[in-house]
Amino acid sequence: MRSRFISPTAHLLCCNSNPDTPLHFLPTNLRLPSPQATVESLGRLVDGCASPSCLPTLRRLHCQLLTRGVLHPNPSMGIKLMRAYSSCGDPAATRQVFDVTPDRNIIFFNVMIRSYVSHGRYGDALGVYSGMSAYGVRPDHYTYPCLLNACKGAEHLLGGLQIHGAVTKVGLDSCPFVGNTLITMYSRCGVLSEAERVFKGMPYRDAVSWNSMVAAYAQKGEPDRALQICKQMAVSGGVRPNAATLASILPAMTSITSDDASLVRKLFDDMPRKGLISWNAMIAIYAYNSKVTDAVELYNQMVSEGVEPDAITFVSVLPACGDLSALALGSQIHDYVKKKKMCPNLFLENALVDMYAKCGSLQDAREVFDGMKEKDVVSWTSMISGYGMHGLGEDAVILFESMQKSGLKPDHIAFVSVISACSHAGMLKEGKHYFSCMMDQYQLIPTVEHFTCMVDLLGRAGCLEEAYDFVKKMPLEPDERVWGALLSACRVYQNMTIGLAAADHLFKLVPEESGYYVLLSNIYAKAGRWEDVTAVRNIMRSRGIQKSPGCSNVEFNNRVHKFLMGDKSHPQSREIYAKLDILVAKMKESGYVAVTDSALHDLEDEDKECHLAVHSEKLAIAFALINTSSGTPIRITKNLRICGDCHYASKLISKITGRKIVIRDMYRFHHFEDGACSCGDYW
């Protein structure tokens, strides 16, 4: 058995045994030990080799150790060498040192096993274990956690059970290290009941034990259980929730209630010493749950408390910037990233591309995208959907084709992006092509998102019958989004019959969603059926549904200025309304007549005009016109779909003032320039 570990060429081992890197080709500026270096100082040099770039140095040191004959008489030197090779990413070299060492103690075995585990070579790790007893070395309380990690990594429940048995037999099951690893092993192998049994049976539970249980439930998607354990931890466990606790519940923190978010925030606030990980976890929880303002606020607080953000912080904050259209903050972060040379970093660059695209700055997005050393499907998809949002379907399609040529396989989301890009650009034929391509060429089963895109594609192109037919024939139950896409198309093309059918489904599916009532009433209003508009309004009233207030944001002086419909709370309110009066007068000279069917109520025309005049996007435009110098593009983000009147008005204002106006509504970007919009009045 012993010979298993001794390689037949072990005696030949030397630093230049790898034919790819002969000694005399190695860089000469490597730090080499002086001839009188002590064993201790050699050891320190070996310890200093901790990343793949140190591998050449390490090989030369290894050579020195052999020629000086200090390796085998000093077991600690062999261990240092193995550990160094392992952290340089070379488990094979680690094994070679292991194999040629004459009298291996338990630590050699432990380091060897750990090296294999950290390189994902779980089978090899377990192989070393099975050779131990024949060599006459007994596993100890350091060995078992490593082995359990191997089973965890391989999701090898049977092996885990066997090792659990061995642990119990030698009485190491009371060791907290072993117990904690047992919990995570069982949890990763999907046996939560066993994880919980180990946890309950532990004589001494530390923070890691509690956090491991929290992680187990969080990863299983049980936020309630996970939070419950967090709370128990503080009262009965005698340990306080810490950074790792927050990080552990993260996986369960998607779409949680506001109450749960506050609960987690309280855990966070109660932490006496908050480190980077705590801040990152809390910010991520806000970002996951679309609490973007909270995420950005917490980020600002973090920076003001002197905690240095890292890439993981930004990967949470940047999507929040994108959501808020906070371009100033986003590009500030980009500057910091450049200053600190944090790239290449795939995740970070993907987040930057997405942020720039969502903030309306496609050029910046493209610049980051083009500068990426490595791109994955997410990178391409972010850029494709960026083009799609801006109505640049051609560019989206070109990029989609290049992605395929680069050898990457588009996934579900990539297809959603490209089909929706086609839809927004009116590219019916291409959209249909990608829908079948995804099934035929890539064997991807379309999900309800793809059907929604297709209904949108057909609907926007005016093929309403075909769209309706498509919905009726789809193999999945059409949901809110599918009917919503159909209803929107019916508004654009004035199709009452199909519109009513879609609205009927929507009112059953989501009776509380005000947007669909508004869409239907827009259809009636455009047809002049005011009694039906009134009927819709009455239904809304009887069901207690309020139209969600329109709200527009403009970023100015590093602050996001928020305007609601008819808002008079802004300090510059008087100026804003005065500016608006002047604008409306000028617009009327250019032939502006308010598009009154955008208003929900059957008011007298003049009243409607008043209502429309104070829509939030108009206030935001007036604000930006007052405060920025001529020529500066105006960027506005709106929570709802832009209304017909504001769309028309924005076109005129862009012509009158010579300003570019970029409005992001709920669905896409509208670039207004010289009286025209990039959406081609098709939205």
Add this chain to the structure above:
DNA sequence: CAATCTTGGT
């Protein structure tokens, strides 16, 4: 004597 182990974040 020294060397080895557990949770957790894009």
